[in-house]
Amino acid sequence: MLHFSTLENIDIREITDTFNEAFSDYSIPLQLNYEQMQTKLRAEDYAPEYSVGAFYQNKLVCFILHCYREEKGIKRVYNGGTGVIPSQRGQHITLGMYDYILPQLKEARINQVILEVLENNVPAKKSYEKVGFKTTRRLRSYFGQIQEHSTTNDIQVESLNNIDWDLLESFWSIQPSWQNASQSIRNILDKLLVYALYRKKELLGYTIYNPASKRIHQIAVSTKSRHQGIAKALINHIRQHNNPNVNIINVDEQDTSTLNFFEQQGWENKINLLEMKLDL
16 A cells, blocks of 8 residues: 655665666666765755655655755746656656645645656656646757867867856856756855857857766857857866766757757757646
8 A cells, every 4th residue: 555755764875776677677777876866966956755656565765856946936846856766757746746646736735837748758647637737838959079169269268157147148148958057056056167259258058067977058149149159169178077978958949049959969859857846
């Protein structure tokens, strides 16, 4: 007999073990060690009091890892991962976990719940729709190798230590997903590299890169400086100082200029997700 509970008293190591078992047969390789799980949860503002697990004989067998932020008076919870171990599938446990946790989220005056689901995972999408989630946008992910690019002598790429977030965010065309949001970056800034490109001391573009996961979390160029090789120079710097293999996940498909840039580099769009939201 399954029973449900929040995850306030569950050790991260147990969550990691169940996470890896739940995703052991996933279509995309997704296995995290303890340190990687700690980093993920810290980045995304994990909230165990809003998270839920299903237990069988006192073993965590299913989970929803919820994260929490309040921005401009709006209280949001983000589903940082839903997993069910193979032996427990087919019992609609995800719906049961939501039946358990949603009343508690409403009582805590949470305004909105956000999640991402693989576009081709039709059963999961239907489950979320039964709960009341609605698709809000499509997100693309890319994987590839940075090719060497020539750069001009009038630009300099430097590490950026004192970050003016308002300035960097003024370069955006689209709001990033939760995992790539500035708050997520700030939470694990000690593990990331921030590169800025200057011409005559003017900042024209930047990128934020995770050397452990080889992931570009953000890359943006000021509106007036686009189509001048700025983004190429930034990724070239990553190639020279880190690793040519890169990935970037959950980019809004409405950001066509950024997606076109990735495709021009020959990077492969392997995964698409749907962002879904539930208003409480």
